[in-house]
Amino acid sequence: MKYFIRKLSSLILTLLLVSIFLFISFQVIPGDSAAASLGTSATKETVEALREELGLNRNVFVRYFSWLGNALCGDFGISAQYNMPVSLLLKERMPVTLWLAVLSIALIIIISIPLGIQSAKKEGGVSDRVITFLTHTAMAVPPFFLGIIITLVFGLILKWFIPGRYISYSENPGQFLGYMIFPAIAIAIPKTAMTIKFLRSSVIRQLKLDYVRTARSKGNQENVILYRHVLKNAFIPVITFIAMVIADVLAGSIIIEQLFSLPGMGRMLVTAISNRDFSVVQAIVIYIAAVVVVINFLVDIIYRCIDPRVRV
Amino acid sequence: MSKLGNERKNNLGPSQLSDVNQPLLTVNHITVGFQHNGNINKAVNDVSFQIKEGEILGMAGESGSGKTITALTIMGLLSKEASVLGGSILFDGKDLFRLKPEEFRKIKGNQISMIFQEPMTSLNPVMTVGYQTEEMLLLHENQLKQAERKRKTLAALKEAGLKDTETLYYQYPHQLSGGMRQRVMIAMAMICKPKLLIADEPTTALDVTIQAQILGLIQKMNQEYGTSVLFISHDLAVIKNTCTRAFVMQEGEIAEEGTVRDLFNGPKKAYTKKLMAAIPDLSSRKTGFPFSDPDAVQNGQAVLLSGKEKNILEVRNLHVFYEEKAKKLFSKKTRKQVVNNVSLTISQGEILGIVGESGSGKSSLAKAVVGLIDSKTGEVILNEERPQMVFQDPYGSLNPAKKVGWILEEPLKLAGGYSQRERKSKVLKILNEVGLPDEYTERYLSQLSGGQRQRVAIGASLIRNSKFIVLDEPVSALDVTVQARILELLKKLQKEYDLSYLFISHDLKVIYQMCDRVCVMYQGEIVETAFVEELFRKPVHPYSKKLLEAVL
Amino acid sequence: GDKTGTDDEKTPADDMSSGTPVNGGSVVVGISQDLDSLDPHKAVAAGTKEVLFNVFEGLYKPDKDGNLVPAVAESYEISPDGKVYTFKLRQGLKFHNGNLVTADDIVYSLKRCAGLLDTTDPAVVVESALTNVSEVNKTDETTVEVVLKEADTELIGFLTSAVIPENYDKQDTAPVGTGPFKFVSYTPLESFVVEKNEDYYVAGKPYLDKVTFKIEPNADSVIMELLAGSIDIFPYLTDAQAEQLKDTFTITEGHMNLVQGLFLNNKAEPFHNVKVRQALNYAIDKQAILDLVAGGKGTVIGSNMFPGFAKYYEDLADKYPYDIEKAKTLLAEAGYPDGFTFTITVPSNYKFHVDTAQVIVEQLKQAGITARIQQIEWASWINDVYVGRNYEATIIGLDAKLAARDVLERYNSAADNNFVNYSNPQYDETLAKAIEAQDDAEKINYYKKLQSILAEDAAAVYIQDPALLVAVNPKLGGYTFYPVYVLDMASVYFKAE
Amino acid sequence: MNTEKIHYNINFIAGLIIISLVLFFVTAGIFYTPYDPNEMNGAIKNMTPDFAHPFGTDNFGRDILSRVMSGAGTTFIVALSTVAIGAVMGTLIGAVTGYYGGFIDEILMRVNDGLTSFPSILLALVFVSIIGPGKYNVILALGIIFIPSFARVVRSEYITLKQMDFVKNAKLMGAGDFRIMFVHILPNTKLILLSSVTIGFNNAVLAEAGMSYLQLGVQPPDASLGRMLSEAQAYLFNAPWCALAPGLMIVLTVLGFSLLNER
Numbered sequence A: 001m002k003y004f005i006r007k008l009s010s011l012i013l014t015l016l017l018v019s020i021f022l023f024i025s026f027q028v029i030p031g032d033s034a035a036a037s038l039g040t041s042a043t044k045e046t047v048e049a050l051r052e053e054l055g056l057n058r059n060v061f062v063r064y065f066s067w068l069g070n071a072l073c074g075d076f077g078i079s080a081q082y083n084m085p086v087s088l089l090l091k092e093r094m095p096v097t098l099w100l101a102v103l104s105i106a107l108i109i110i111i112s113i114p115l116g117i118q119s120a121k122k123e124g125g126v127s128d129r130v131i132t133f134l135t136h137t138a139m140a141v142p143p144f145f146l147g148i149i150i151t152l153v154f155g156l157i158l159k160w161f162i163p164g165r166y167i168s169y170s171e172n173p174g175q176f177l178g179y180m181i182f183p184a185i186a187i188a189i190p191k192t193a194m195t196i197k198f199l200r201s202s203v204i205r206q207l208k209l210d211y212v213r214t215a216r217s218k219g220n221q222e223n224v225i226l227y228r229h230v231l232k233n234a235f236i237p238v239i240t241f242i243a244m245v246i247a248d249v250l251a252g253s254i255i256i257e258q259l260f261s262l263p264g265m266g267r268m269l270v271t272a273i274s275n276r277d278f279s280v281v282q283a284i285v286i287y288i289a290a291v292v293v294v295i296n297f298l299v300d301i302i303y304r305c306i307d308p309r310v311r312v
Numbered sequence B: 001m002s003k004l005g006n007e008r009k010n011n012l013g014p015s016q017l018s019d020v021n022q023p024l025l026t027v028n029h030i031t032v033g034f035q036h037n038g039n040i041n042k043a044v045n046d047v048s049f050q051i052k053e054g055e056i057l058g059m060a061g062e063s064g065s066g067k068t069i070t071a072l073t074i075m076g077l078l079s080k081e082a083s084v085l086g087g088s089i090l091f092d093g094k095d096l097f098r099l100k101p102e103e104f105r106k107i108k109g110n111q112i113s114m115i116f117q118e119p120m121t122s123l124n125p126v127m128t129v130g131y132q133t134e135e136m137l138l139l140h141e142n143q144l145k146q147a148e149r150k151r152k153t154l155a156a157l158k159e160a161g162l163k164d165t166e167t168l169y170y171q172y173p174h175q176l177s178g179g180m181r182q183r184v185m186i187a188m189a190m191i192c193k194p195k196l197l198i199a200d201e202p203t204t205a206l207d208v209t210i211q212a213q214i215l216g217l218i219q220k221m222n223q224e225y226g227t228s229v230l231f232i233s234h235d236l237a238v239i240k241n242t243c244t245r246a247f248v249m250q251e252g253e254i255a256e257e258g259t260v261r262d263l264f265n266g267p268k269k270a271y272t273k274k275l276m277a278a279i280p281d282l283s284s285r286k287t288g289f290p291f292s293d294p295d296a297v298q299n300g301q302a303v304l305l306s307g308k309e310k311n312i313l314e315v316r317n318l319h320v321f322y323e324e325k326a327k328k329l330f331s332k333k334t335r336k337q338v339v340n341n342v343s344l345t346i347s348q349g350e351i352l353g354i355v356g357e358s359g360s361g362k363s364s365l366a367k368a369v370v371g372l373i374d375s376k377t378g379e380v381i382l383n384e385e386r387p388q389m390v391f392q393d394p395y396g397s398l399n400p401a402k403k404v405g406w407i408l409e410e411p412l413k414l415a416g417g418y419s420q421r422e423r424k425s426k427v428l429k430i431l432n433e434v435g436l437p438d439e440y441t442e443r444y445l446s447q448l449s450g451g452q453r454q455r456v457a458i459g460a461s462l463i464r465n466s467k468f469i470v471l472d473e474p475v476s477a478l479d480v481t482v483q484a485r486i487l488e489l490l491k492k493l494q495k496e497y498d499l500s501y502l503f504i505s506h507d508l509k510v511i512y513q514m515c516d517r518v519c520v521m522y523q524g525e526i527v528e529t530a531f532v533e534e535l536f537r538k539p540v541h542p543y544s545k546k547l548l549e550a551v552l
Numbered sequence C: 001g002d003k004t005g006t007d008d009e010k011t012p013a014d015d016m017s018s019g020t021p022v023n024g025g026s027v028v029v030g031i032s033q034d035l036d037s038l039d040p041h042k043a044v045a046a047g048t049k050e051v052l053f054n055v056f057e058g059l060y061k062p063d064k065d066g067n068l069v070p071a072v073a074e075s076y077e078i079s080p081d082g083k084v085y086t087f088k089l090r091q092g093l094k095f096h097n098g099n100l101v102t103a104d105d106i107v108y109s110l111k112r113c114a115g116l117l118d119t120t121d122p123a124v125v126v127e128s129a130l131t132n133v134s135e136v137n138k139t140d141e142t143t144v145e146v147v148l149k150e151a152d153t154e155l156i157g158f159l160t161s162a163v164i165p166e167n168y169d170k171q172d173t174a175p176v177g178t179g180p181f182k183f184v185s186y187t188p189l190e191s192f193v194v195e196k197n198e199d200y201y202v203a204g205k206p207y208l209d210k211v212t213f214k215i216e217p218n219a220d221s222v223i224m225e226l227l228a229g230s231i232d233i234f235p236y237l238t239d240a241q242a243e244q245l246k247d248t249f250t251i252t253e254g255h256m257n258l259v260q261g262l263f264l265n266n267k268a269e270p271f272h273n274v275k276v277r278q279a280l281n282y283a284i285d286k287q288a289i290l291d292l293v294a295g296g297k298g299t300v301i302g303s304n305m306f307p308g309f310a311k312y313y314e315d316l317a318d319k320y321p322y323d324i325e326k327a328k329t330l331l332a333e334a335g336y337p338d339g340f341t342f343t344i345t346v347p348s349n350y351k352f353h354v355d356t357a358q359v360i361v362e363q364l365k366q367a368g369i370t371a372r373i374q375q376i377e378w379a380s381w382i383n384d385v386y387v388g389r390n391y392e393a394t395i396i397g398l399d400a401k402l403a404a405r406d407v408l409e410r411y412n413s414a415a416d417n418n419f420v421n422y423s424n425p426q427y428d429e430t431l432a433k434a435i436e437a438q439d440d441a442e443k444i445n446y447y448k449k450l451q452s453i454l455a456e457d458a459a460a461v462y463i464q465d466p467a468l469l470v471a472v473n474p475k476l477g478g479y480t481f482y483p484v485y486v487l488d489m490a491s492v493y494f495k496a497e
Numbered sequence D: 001m002n003t004e005k006i007h008y009n010i011n012f013i014a015g016l017i018i019i020s021l022v023l024f025f026v027t028a029g030i031f032y033t034p035y036d037p038n039e040m041n042g043a044i045k046n047m048t049p050d051f052a053h054p055f056g057t058d059n060f061g062r063d064i065l066s067r068v069m070s071g072a073g074t075t076f077i078v079a080l081s082t083v084a085i086g087a088v089m090g091t092l093i094g095a096v097t098g099y100y101g102g103f104i105d106e107i108l109m110r111v112n113d114g115l116t117s118f119p120s121i122l123l124a125l126v127f128v129s130i131i132g133p134g135k136y137n138v139i140l141a142l143g144i145i146f147i148p149s150f151a152r153v154v155r156s157e158y159i160t161l162k163q164m165d166f167v168k169n170a171k172l173m174g175a176g177d178f179r180i181m182f183v184h185i186l187p188n189t190k191l192i193l194l195s196s197v198t199i200g201f202n203n204a205v206l207a208e209a210g211m212s213y214l215q216l217g218v219q220p221p222d223a224s225l226g227r228m229l230s231e232a233q234a235y236l237f238n239a240p241w242c243a244l245a246p247g248l249m250i251v252l253t254v255l256g257f258s259l260l261n262e263r
């Protein structure tokens, strides 16, 4: 319980830190929401007037603390661009990113574990060589290429989905997922390649240890040894890696969301940054930070579960 | 794993003693090599032998002579670096090298099983002991119900001399003492009642009482189930008591073989003779066997100690406990006390022995003394800034990513004040002193035999002339010749530099030979401390008595 | 927000008008920017205005030939002194919410745009030309009078601003106007959906029942979606994309009505020297730029006016022919015989401009001038370059209202949006005369002169009016180009089979 | 039997050959390219590969081979230094946090989390605002962005390894914390660290391309592999070969490196 409270307070601290840092960033970078929203009709005076109206001229501290005060009450403010409460704006983006993340993480795990293990098992063999080559290629292919190729192949040639179509979750959950799967694949492929590479190294290291020999002496099947005995040990560094991947996709994949016209958080974030829509950026980043902290916290717990020697 | 043993020689093994029993295992001229910088080192060279059904065959030999490699070859468990260069192995009429992997797999564990030499590293660190043992049943007796399996597992653990098996079942290897892990290995290997049991130094970490129990267990299996055993041990006394026939390995070849009686009474080869001669004997101490010469105790020993004023180590009311991680997340941790109110002193130049039951807290005490355990109370005053320690598990205590040369050099680098040349020459010197050739500086630990690793660990602890060294079962994996050499070295250095040792061993002969005073540990407490002669002559505590009885 | 335009003499819509219109159907139009506001008076991005054109109308509105035609108003008159505009309202016109459009609504709307309301919302963008308005009066239920401080005969071009209901405060979430389409929904980052306004006053229009403007910032996925048929109409294709779509789509070409140029900070070293600016003009091969970045499409220009605005357009494209030697001589005269180094700051979101910059960098090498490209984010560009005027050179496309004044006024030395820091008293004078001029010929004359002055002074390196390539689903007809930046869906229809 | 050994050698030799080729290519690019990599020629826009232009030309009629040759060097410098910063700092942080645990761990890891969640675009903008634009400050920005992932992975390794007896033994021998962390433990993380570096290298190449959009990094018309690749995106259908050469180069390099370090 004490542990829990400690973690919770450190979570809050992190969020606070991030929000302060973000706030400072917005002070530092050129442009603000006033200038950004006025565009080429901006002149010094109009920008000034709008700044005044938006409260951008108030004292820095006053602004931060009033934001903080509201945020603590769950009110993340109004988007300067969309003139909508931020929470409402994000509520609609959330499921997109979330489901995209869930699907891609599932794909990553389902594909990378068997391939990583297979590759390590036959280290130096043909399948290993093939997998290694493919993973390196997949890692080197930029995500947007992948997205385009997937759309081309599955969308235009095979016609398994209609590119650009997006059916919201509330409309039809089944179809929604159907449309999510392809972007999820595009996200998953490079990450899967990385995970495979990582897992492979880790498994190879484990396979050299004596306990594997013991497991073999018992008459275990090679696969059982790999999955039951080695995997748990080998997973210790890999979990960290997967956690980073999870945090990454939960933050929203900007490129993929854009390519597949998904209105997710990642795209929202980029738009908001370029519009200097402070409250939106702040809310999204706080969300991401919370996700990251919580996931890392979970990872620490998983360590404890997997590796009995570890005291975290 | 590579198999190449297709070229079968015409004579079926060297065994002349063909009696009624069919050979269960026939090893035909196997040769196993490791590639080293282009040339092949043969670790096992043209070795042939047979084990008949129901026989216990002993295998003795120098450390590094290829015993383990031979055993692993039979099991088909050689590492990738090793290659079988020739020969064949027949088990139950089947050529193991030609068996399909799947068929071979089914034999493993079920018909042939093996107790590995290094129990410390041979268990899976992230699986409970119970599961790892039970897995054998899962694999080979899957008709059993879960409850039944657990019952059998607990019984097997108990038979191997483990107590509190219900708790043990849920524990992880790192929570166990060296001897406990070894017994888990034993339980695991025997649980399926295999036709052939390969026991590679199965009792190295066990105190005499438990050793006797285990040997009894092996013999019982042998008699009740007809299990054949390949019993590898450097302890000739054990071989003598357990086996009927035995052979001696030297530098990868069979030096001599025959019935145990013949071997012990009339060794023919020079090496065997040397082996027999080197058996440390309780009588090898200066004044002869203490039991026959009660006066020996008086003889200067007490004087030597009483005059000592300067203590190198003082331990007062030491308690050591481990935090047992809670089974459930977030629930309270529990404390387990393993060393209970221990006080002891070691004076400068003294060797204090610790004997005691496996799991009684010897290693924990040792680690606490040198400051490796934080969860302790009490006082430890150590007058040496850099105490050294030979860990019970040499493999785990040396850096697997580094070569032997580096490992030995590291203490010198840390001590400072040596030029690179001096360091190199000191490394070579100590390497020779522990009986390893120069080229071993270029090897990784994984490329050494058990005994060789142990010697590297000893070398690393000795090299910087620390005034106080803890030796936790330092010679458990060494054959008598090497053991004698190492003990001599330890003695020599101790004399030369006035070193003090805390010497943990289950081998009373070694204790007798080395130590000035001995503490007997039992269930976390020191139940008796005495001058070595005194203890051997007149043990007071019932456990001490039991211990000594077992030796005789 | 850097596009817009004028009139369009090639009438590329000819082939589009073939086929018999059918009523009904729905169409998806790709747009590349999210809307910046649904309130027509707050929206500044050209990309937003082109969409809102379908929902809102002003008193007058542009037609495809660049003429202003009556919309909410039926007719207007200018007083002889050019200071009072009197508008007659169209009868029985209804807002989308069913209410009749009253004179009060118009007064409200005009005041709002001109910043004359008692409580002004600073987010409302006040057109600088409208600051000339001194009062807006309702004469009777169907007549509204706009009184100016100074005479201005061009004001009608600025009175296209939307007419909205008085005191309706949900304009930026549920906009209400009088245009051919009614607002249905808007989802940020996704789409803006409108449906047919059954009460629209033009008979037969619009044809379509529903139009979805799909926000699609990624040019590559647009191609996919076009090929897959998820998008029916997409303007602003690149040359390469058009090439790719030419088999499946009708590709029509118009003008963007932009002045794309390498704009130089006339106050910064070395661009304060007119010779340097002229040298740059000689050193840049505009046709080559067109060839390299736009597949040869587009129109080379020589001053700050687009050819589509034919009435005022002075063809100065040949003023500075590509001539390296001349450039070098001028540079030497200006004191830079070995050339100089400068930075072109380009907004990174406009690939077209970045590409142009790349070509320019190469071309300037020949003249011994080293240019470096610095990509910069749009918001930073606005802040640092456009408002802050802290830059050496930049590439951008300038758009304008349907008024020559709007196009040329930014070079007035006192103009707020004179981000090039151009200053020439003669120019200022001429501009004032142009605005005051009552006579059309005289006015045109002045405006043409202004263009010549700009060209002579080489205020910038004017490059081109880029071509606008639009992909239209072959089943559709009626797509119409405007000389301003609009996406008029009212004229689009499904052709009969 | 000995086939495994031969395999390793083949891997190693293949890696060596690939890397040497790549390096040769890059070095040669400094001194010589068949054409001026930035020279445009409207007459030969988007030409398919032929003898004169083995990898074709791009949308400006520039020779892709020449551009790859000159761009690869920049990319390698950026990617390698980025990974170097990320790996060194990440390892440092990961080692300290994993090894010591407790308070330091908590603080540094939370800072790490903060950095991870901070949008890299924003970070890049902040960077330019503070240190101004410059060709190589992308290295610094990317390097910082890369730190958290390395730190996390290294930390997890240290958490496991610090429990080992060999670490305790090293302590007894008198090795200081620093030496234990970096001389004793670090070599044991080699395999995992190398994977991270390979992955990081790849990511850095691609991230560099992304960064140049944000005022950071190599600005056009100068070539870099990442830039070329992302520019090729627009011509993927018309001129797919634009992507081929830079893509191939990246894959080869990464493949070469990882073949090299596989034993």
Ligand SMILES: Nc1ncnc2c1ncn2[C@@H]1O[C@H](COP(=O)(O)OP(=O)(O)OP(=O)(O)O)[C@@H](O)[C@H]1O
Pocket: B034, B043, B061, B062, B063, B064, B065, B066, B067, B068, B069, B070, B079, B081, B082, B117, B234, B446, B447, B448, B449, B450, B451, B452, B477, B478, B479
């Ligand atoms: N992976 C390896 N590479 C090279 N040499 C090896 C390797 N493994 C073992 N050896 C060598 O093979 C020889 C035989 O080793 P083995 O383990 O069989 O000895 P052993 O008889 O069991 O000795 P001990 O009693 O010390 O355990 C030793 O000299 C050892 O150094």
Ligand SMILES: Nc1ncnc2c1ncn2[C@@H]1O[C@H](COP(=O)(O)OP(=O)(O)OP(=O)(O)O)[C@@H](O)[C@H]1O
Pocket: B174, B175, B176, B177, B178, B179, B180, B205, B207, B322, B323, B324, B336, B338, B356, B357, B358, B359, B360, B361, B362, B363, B364, B365, B392
């Ligand atoms: N890390 C640990 N966590 C929990 N319990 C432990 C741990 N290490 C040892 N123990 C327990 O402490 C007790 C004493 O262990 P220790 O290793 O000191 O025994 P030992 O006397 O050295 O035995 P052996 O002769 O078998 O090596 C054992 O019961 C063991 O289970």
Ligand SMILES: [Mg+2]
Pocket: B067, B068, B069, B117, B200, B449, B450, B451
């Ligand atoms: Mg051995």
Ligand SMILES: [Mg+2]
Pocket: B177, B178, B179, B362, B363, B364, B392, B472
């Ligand atoms: Mg012990």
